[in-house]
Amino acid sequence: MKLLTPEIAVRLTANARDRIDAIERGLREPDPRPVARFFSPVGAATWLATEMDVDGILFGLADLGFGCPELGSFSLAELEAVRLPFGLGIERDLLFEAAHPLSVYAEAARAAGSIVLGERRLLTAARRLSGRA
Template sequence: MIFLTLELRDRLRVNDLTRCNALRCGNPAPDPVPVVRFFNPVGAATWLATELDEDGILFGIADLGFGCPELGSFALEELESIRLPFGLGIERDILFEGKFPLSVYAEAARRAGSLIEGERILYRAAAAAAKGGA
């Protein structure tokens, strides 16, 4: 599988350049919606990424499954190089569509102690709100 399509790479790069330009101009950093989700198909590790810098470093949330998801940077090359049991590797969730700004995912993950559980809580709350507003 192609880890990042050209379209995803472009969206991640635009977010990085937008953040850099905002900071350079003295403006607050934007809070973009995650562009891509990676996961361990045989474990609990999950990553959401909003940005990709020119050196191949992603920024987003990393949750290695130990109960302490955190915002930070991680290398695309390292994700691609991980070898798991059964000849598997880290995969990209091809159906992922970010719905909330990164800060919302980060807070939900922090409160739940897991990015996966935080996402479940967010999506249930959004579905309930949509249902109640219909």
């Protein structure tokens, strides 16, 4: 199953080029917002991707459901090849729109022990700060 649209692939590769360009110029690496969110429909695994190289290796925040989300690389081909019970596979959250840079999601996920719980805490905090709690 294809997880990326051409538009999302372009955004992911642009972020990778921006990071490489910053490194080459001796600048601080950018902290982009995640472009795509992938999840297992039958488990706790969740991934937030910010960039992709020419080989289809994504970079972002990975949470396999063991209580220790971490920044790192993961393969698009491997995500697309996963076969789960009931004929399901890894899915892309079609409605995902990042509200924060990756570093914020990573900090919230580490503190909460999962990306999903971290996202809930971020949403709750944003509502409180806006007076909509």
